[in-house]
Amino acid sequence: MPARSPLSLAALASAAVNGLEPMRAQTLEATADDVDSALIEDNLQRHWVVRVPRNNVASMRLDAESHLVGQLRSWLPFGLPEAEGAAPLRSGGRALVHRKLPGRPIRPLELLHRPALAASYGQAIAAIHNLPTRLVEEAGLPVYSAEEYRFRRLAELDRVAATGLTPVRLLTRWEHAVEEVGAWRFVPCVVHGDLAGDNVLADGEAVSAVTEWSETRVADPADDLAWVAIGATEPVLGQVLEAYVEARSEPVDTDLTRRARLSGEFAIARWLLHGVHADDAAIVDDAVQMLADLEAGVGDESW
Numbered sequence: 001m002p003a004r005s006p007l008s009l010a011a012l013a014s015a016a017v018n019g020l021e022p023m024r025a026q027t028l029e030a031t032a033d034d035v036d037s038a039l040i041e042d043n044l045q046r047h048w049v050v051r052v053p054r055n056n057v058a059s060m061r062l063d064a065e066s067h068l069v070g071q072l073r074s075w076l077p078f079g080l081p082e083a084e085g086a087a088p089l090r091s092g093g094r095a096l097v098h099r100k101l102p103g104r105p106i107r108p109l110e111l112l113h114r115p116a117l118a119a120s121y122g123q124a125i126a127a128i129h130n131l132p133t134r135l136v137e138e139a140g141l142p143v144y145s146a147e148e149y150r151f152r153r154l155a156e157l158d159r160v161a162a163t164g165l166t167p168v169r170l171l172t173r174w175e176h177a178v179e180e181v182g183a184w185r186f187v188p189c190v191v192h193g194d195l196a197g198d199n200v201l202a203d204g205e206a207v208s209a210v211t212e213w214s215e216t217r218v219a220d221p222a223d224d225l226a227w228v229a230i231g232a233t234e235p236v237l238g239q240v241l242e243a244y245v246e247a248r249s250e251p252v253d254t255d256l257t258r259r260a261r262l263s264g265e266f267a268i269a270r271w272l273l274h275g276v277h278a279d280d281a282a283i284v285d286d287a288v289q290m291l292a293d294l295e296a297g298v299g300d301e302s303w
Contacts, residue, residue: 016096037049050095051097065214067139068135068213079101079201109232109233114205118239118240119243128224156273157171157175163276165291167295170265170291191224193217220263225241226260227264241256268287
């Protein structure tokens with residue numbers, strides 16, 4: 001299905017929320033290939049985000065996310081994309097509309113000079129990880145044991161190796177990491193699953209909102225620290241981890257940081273797999289270059 005125009009998305013937003021009269025609409029950069037999104041400004045100068053699935057898989061994912069977010073609002077100290085209206089689609093599924101959340105995206109390197117924000121970021125991750133796992137189970141989202149999650153990493157590694165596009169040194173590094181069973185003895189917790197890019201917003205020196213909950217699962221807490229582990233400096237990672245550990249309700253395992261770096265590296269491999277599966281040469285070329293840069297950066301060091 002081709003992408004919907006901003007005008008068609010604005011019409012769906014108007015149908016979803018009583019009293020919403022669109023004045024302006026602009027397409028938002030897609031967070032998923034199978035969801036159309038737009039930012040809407042209405043006649044009262046309110047700003048809304050409308051998201052519309054393109055297929056049944058995306059529709060089920062957005063509905064599960066909407067259910068989960070509705071359960072989380074009383075548990076978390078920051079804003080969430082809680083749907084305020086929905087409109088049925090002719091093809092099935094629903095368009096979902098929520099208020100534009102306050103704040104601007106956090107960038108890893110800015111945390112170096114903003115220790116209060118780095119601490120708030122660590123506390124926000126801890127708040128997510130402290131959530132009761134039953135909330136994820138009740139939303140019908142994935143729940144993994146530590147061993148199951150390690151086997152998922154092994155399967156993922158096999159798919160990456162099969163592309164023939166990943167440097168051998170990286171594959172060897174990742175293989176050693178996943179086969180070190182002792183490093184995967186973590187206590188699974190609620191994981192957001194996509195704390196990167198524009199999904200964490202800040203207002204001043206505090207995290208103000210977290211968006212895009214469709215990848216939420218019960219799994220390895222290291223995944224939510226991958227973005228800062230691979231994208232920021234050691235001092236920043238230390239600041240975030242200090243605040244995170246202090247705010248956690250459960251003890252933190254000693255291999256958390258190592259797995260966080262591994263998860264960040266694996267994110268590039270998943271980008272490669274996405275490009276291969278989508279038959280998108282531009283994405284594949286981008287991922288191959290990123291993997292080459294990563295290989296040069298890690299050299300022969302063990303994980």
